[in-house]
Amino acid sequence: MMTDVMEQNGEPARTERSGVQEHPLDARTGTQEPDAAARIVAIRERIDEIDQALIELWQERARLSQQVGKTRLASGGTRLVLSREQAILERFRTALGADGVQLALLLLRAGRGPL
Structure with missing residues (x-):
């Protein structure tokens, strides 16, 4: 059974050029080379695992930071x-440069709210 392969724009994929059979690009990986596509899929699976861990750590950090703030305020301390x-x-800047500062600012905001 033969199925039509469509490009992202909805047009049929070109499967032949100059008489040479050509594989259409895999829309998920952006490559037509099977070994490269498999490697990309495997790497992306690990990226997804890391993303999930980052989300969970972000949420835990925000909860802990909020607990610190509530404890500090309840004991008569300052908000910040x-x-x-x-x-x-500084720790994030040293480790990650300018992007690290932006990340740290987001983390701080998640834990204490906007200033």
């Missing part, structure tokens, strides 16, 4: 400890 936030920003 700027020296702590600066240390976190």
Whole structure:
């Protein structure tokens, strides 16, 4: 049984060029080479696992940070400890550069809310 292969734009995929049989690009991987496509799928599976771990860690960190803030306020402390936030920003900047600072700012906001 033969099935039609469609491009992302809905047009039929070209399967032959100059008399040479050609595999259409795999829409999931962007390659027509089977070994490369399989490798891409495997790598992406690991990326998805890492993404899930990052999401779970993000949520845990935000909960813990919120607990710290509530405990500090309940004991008469300040809403923020700027020296702590600066240390976190510096740690992320040192490890990841400018993008690390942006990531740290997002993490801090998730835990304490916007300023």
